[in-house]
Amino acid sequence: MKLTGALAIVEALHKEKITTIFGIPGGVVIPLFDALYGDKKINMVITKHEQGAIHAADGFARSSGKPGVCIVTSGPGATNIVTGLATAYMDSIPVVAITGQVPTAIIGNDAFQEADTTGITRPVTKHNFIVKDPNELTSVLKKAFHIAKTGRPGPVVVDIPKDITTSEFEFDYPEKVSIPGYNPTVHGHTRQIKKVMDAIKEAKRPLIYAGGGIISSDASSELKQFVKTTGTPVTLTLMGLGAYPGTEPEFLGMLGMHGTKTANYAVDRCDLLIAIGARFDDRVTGKLEMFAPHAKFIHIDIDPASIGKNVVIDIPIVGDAKNILKEMNKHAVKLDIKNWQNEVSKWKKEHPLAFMDDELLRPQYIIDQLYKITKGDAIITTEVGQNQMWTAQFYKFDKPRRLITSGGLGTMGYGLPAAIGAQFANPDSTVIDIAGDGSIQMNIQEMATISQCMLPIKIVLLNNGYLGMVRQWQEFFFNKRYSATCLKRTKGCPDICSNPGPQCPQYVPDFVKLAEAYNAVGIRITKKSDVQGALRDAISTDKAVLLDFIINPEENVTPMVPAGAPINKMISSKEDAEAFLLA
Amino acid sequence: MEKEYTLAVIVENKSGVLAHIAGLFSGRGFNISELSVGETENPDYSRITIVVKGDNKIVEQIKKQLNKFIDVIKVTDLSNQPSVHREIILIKIKAPPSKRQEVFQIAEVFKGKIIDISQDTLTLEVTGITEKIEALISILRPYGIQEIARTGRVSISRGMSK
Numbered sequence: 005m006k007l008t009g010a011l012a013i014v015e016a017l018h019k020e021k022i023t024t025i026f027g028i029p030g031g032v033v034i035p036l037f038d039a040l041y042g043d044k045k046i047n048m049v050i051t052k053h054e055q056g057a058i059h060a061a062d063g064f065a066r067s068s069g070k071p072g073v074c075i076v077t078s079g080p081g082a083t084n085i086v087t088g089l090a091t092a093y094m095d096s097i098p099v100v101a102i103t104g105q106v107p108t109a110i111i112g113n114d115a116f117q118e119a120d121t122t123g124i125t126r127p128v129t130k131h132n133f134i135v136k137d138p139n140e141l142t143s144v145l146k147k148a149f150h151i152a153k154t155g156r157p158g159p160v161v162v163d164i165p166k167d168i169t170t171s172e173f174e175f176d177y178p179e180k181v182s183i184p185g186y187n188p189t190v191h192g193h194t195r196q197i198k199k200v201m202d203a204i205k206e207a208k209r210p211l212i213y214a215g216g217g218i219i220s221s222d223a224s225s226e227l228k229q230f231v232k233t234t235g236t237p238v239t240l241t242l243m244g245l246g247a248y249p250g251t252e253p254e255f256l257g258m259l260g261m262h263g264t265k266t267a268n269y270a271v272d273r274c275d276l277l278i279a280i281g282a283r284f285d286d287r288v289t290g291k292l293e294m295f296a297p298h299a300k301f302i303h304i305d306i307d308p309a310s311i312g313k314n315v316v317i318d319i320p321i322v323g324d325a326k327n328i329l330k331e332m333n334k335h336a337v338k339l340d341i342k343n344w345q346n347e348v349s350k351w352k353k354e355h356p357l358a359f360m361d362d363e364l365l366r367p368q369y370i371i372d373q374l375y376k377i378t379k380g381d382a383i384i385t386t387e388v389g390q391n392q393m394w395t396a397q398f399y400k401f402d403k404p405r406r407l408i409t410s411g412g413l414g415t416m417g418y419g420l421p422a423a424i425g426a427q428f429a430n431p432d433s434t435v436i437d438i439a440g441d442g443s444i445q446m447n448i449q450e451m452a453t454i455s456q457c458m459l460p461i462k463i464v465l466l467n468n469g470y471l472g473m474v475r476q477w478q479e480f481f482f483n484k485r486y487s488a489t490c491l492k493r494t495k496g497c498p499d500i501c502s503n504p505g506p507q508c509p510q511y512v513p514d515f516v517k518l519a520e521a522y523n524a525v526g527i528r529i530t531k532k533s534d535v536q537g538a539l540r541d542a543i544s545t546d547k548a549v550l551l552d553f554i555i556n557p558e559e560n561v562t563p564m565v566p567a568g569a570p571i572n573k574m575i576s577s578k579e580d581a582e583a584f585l586l587a
Numbered sequence: 588m589e590k591e592y593t594l595a596v597i598v599e600n601k602s603g604v605l606a607h608i609a610g611l612f613s614g615r616g617f618n619i620s621e622l623s624v625g626e627t628e629n630p631d632y633s634r635i636t637i638v639v640k641g642d643n644k645i646v647e648q649i650k651k652q653l654n655k656f657i658d659v660i661k662v663t664d665l666s667n668q669p670s671v672h673r674e675i676i677l678i679k680i681k682a683p684p685s686k687r688q689e690v691f692q693i694a695e696v697f698k699g700k701i702i703d704i705s706q707d708t709l710t711l712e713v714t715g716i717t718e719k720i721e722a723l724i725s726i727l728r729p730y731g732i733q734e735i736a737r738t739g740r741v742s743i744s745r746g747m748s749k
């Protein structure tokens with residue numbers, strides 16, 4: 005069958021079973037959008053900004069496990085997705101971005117809307133391609149999806165010059181791919197697995213530290229079986245939340261900078277740390293030399309380059325977490341670690357995550373109520389900052405793919421477009437963006453996409469009037485000098501101000517009016533007693549709703565491990581921080 | 588401990604691959620001290636010889652990151668196995684007719700060739716291991732070095748092993 009390149013791309017997308025694509029057209033991709041026009045199998049979602057498109061594709065992928073796809077034009081369209089590619093790259097999310105390119109004959113001539121897309125995106129993609137020969141088009145697309153989904157997943161860019169989309173050739177979609185330089189190891193080495201099981205049986209204080217790798221390899225049930233059989237306590241990274249049920253007794257909470265005391269104490273005390281699909285990120289480890297100082301390290305990961313990158317590993321296993329856990333489960337037995345289990349439960353009882361239950365409108369209370377009202381069953385996206393950490397702490401995730409958050413890159417403006425992707429992938433689920441007032445403005449234009457697509461997305465805006473997380477660092481470590489973090493500040497404000505109060509100017513924008521302008525419901529909540537009702541009403545309507553919660557402006561995320569400190573040194577206040585700085 | 592490592596990297600012979608590899612080094616803060624590229628026995632592949640200085644941990648990480656690239660077919664650490672290394676230098680020095688005889692002798696000792704001659708310069712071509720090249724440079728320095736072009740080393744393992 006002879007097809008134009010544009011139709012061949014659409015056909016290839018059908019073969020890959022792609023049903024939703026996010027994007028924005030432009031000069032060089034008009035033929036491609038023309039080929040997509042009226043396509044019965046593909047829902048083409050037009051966002052308002054390409055960053056929205058790529059985050060939506062990413063949210064689609066995270067919430068479904070299937071690759072997310074976006075299509076953008078050359079030049080500015082392509083450069084606008086760079087942040088989204090880096091976001092997906094850092095968190096190993098399968099996204100395929102098709103970028104238009106100027107015709108092959110004029111590449112390199114500084115043509116209108118030309119940018120060196122493969123050059124620009126190389127460091128933030130798992131791989132990228134430029135198609136210069138129409139006969140390579142379909143095999144490149146096949147490879148792109150294969151590379152994005154397999155091994156350690158990641159974003160792949162396919163840059164397609166305009167003339168490739170208009171030339172005609174014989175369509176043939178390859179069944180198989182062969183890429184000589186790409187052959188991820190999926191099966192763990194049997195001898196290594198045996199070593200791991202021996203080490204686990206010998207350990208007195210074993211601890212599992214698992215991350216997003218469990219989710220991308222769909223290994224949650226295998227992990228659960230392993231934990232239930234052996235009785236090993238579990239801590240999870242931000243990316244791993246939901247990989248093990250947050251309400252099970254073996255779960256100690258998240259570890260790291262804003263982790264629970266229990267999790268961080270357990271890391272500090274354990275004699276065997278079993279890392280699975282996690283990468284010893286600095287937000288997790290704190291001061292590296294003091295991380296799990298008494299432990300032998302096991303590291304199970306699909307990416308050999310992750311192993312031994314930050315810490316020396318005693319027993320490495322390269323492979324897919326699901327396969328390896330299955331093997332481990334064959335040899336797992338109940339461990340004799342009663343003392344350790346008791347020690348850990350004691351910490352859990354002594355140091356629960358807590359917040360002041362007073363009359364102030366506190367974000368932790370809102371999230372706790374949201375958890376109860378949704379019965380933990382919603383898909384939650386977050387922005388970045390305090391809102392994200394409070395979500396990680398107070399919403400209990402029992403299932404994987406329920407928390408959709410930018411962990412590695414920490415991209416403000418991620419949550420709203422990611423919610424769009426998640427809602428498309430899960431039309432029957434309740435999708436909620438827990439937002440910060442700073443972050444949400446970075447992609448607020450996607451409210452229009454939500455409205456036009458009639459998506460019932462809820463936005464729980466934790467409006468503290470600050471770039472809160474940065475303000476918290478300033479409060480703790482910069483003597484409360486709130487430089488550049490107040491979002492209410494206007495020209496009339498004093499130069500130096502660290503006392504938010506009734507004298508402050510009106511917040512701009514008015515989020516309620518803004519929601520209304522976008523055809524969504526906007527409600528402002530200023531009192532604790534109104535929280536439950538507002539959440540219930542929002543959840544029960546099928547309209548898009550923005551709940552503007554005016555929260556205690558100087559609320560902090562605690563506990564906190566100061567950057568570079570050992571993770572058992574957690575602080576909870578400015579006073580603690582001062583003591584820490586003096587020490 | 589800082590050491591010199593020679594890596595032979597077989598990659599897909601296509602545009603952008605070298606930039607990608609160079610980008611890895613700059614992006615992750617690794618330093619390349621020598622680099623050379625050329626086609627292999629299979630025209631689909633090129634061979635990049637990279638010399639890096641670093642400790643074992645850094646070099647292990649470099650090897651793993653290189654292996655992760657889809658366009659990288661194979662990474663061989665030649666520092667771990669018997670191998671042969673060569674580099675070519677073209678060196679142009681000041682040599683008025685009165686000095687030529689001396690320089691011809693030096694060239695002979697270094698098994699080099701005179702490849703260009705002008706009124707008051709001579710250009711030598713010498714092949715060898717780095718130490719030999721360095722020795723040549725220091726011997727010729729007193730004459731006045733005008734210009735140096737070095738290829739960076741190319742390396743290959745000894746014998747049948749592949």
Ligand SMILES: Cc1ncc(C[n+]2csc(CCOP(=O)(O)OP(=O)(O)O)c2C)c(N)n1
Nearest residue numbers: 389390391414416440441442443471472473
């Ligand atoms: C794109 C981007 N720019 C800057 C930052 C640095 N940053 C991290 S958290 C934060 C504040 C976020 O403010 P807000 O969205 O209101 O969240 P809050 O912490 O107040 O909940 C900033 C500026 C970032 N993570 N991403």
Ligand SMILES: [Mg+2]
Nearest residue numbers: 440441470472
């Ligand atoms: Mg804020």
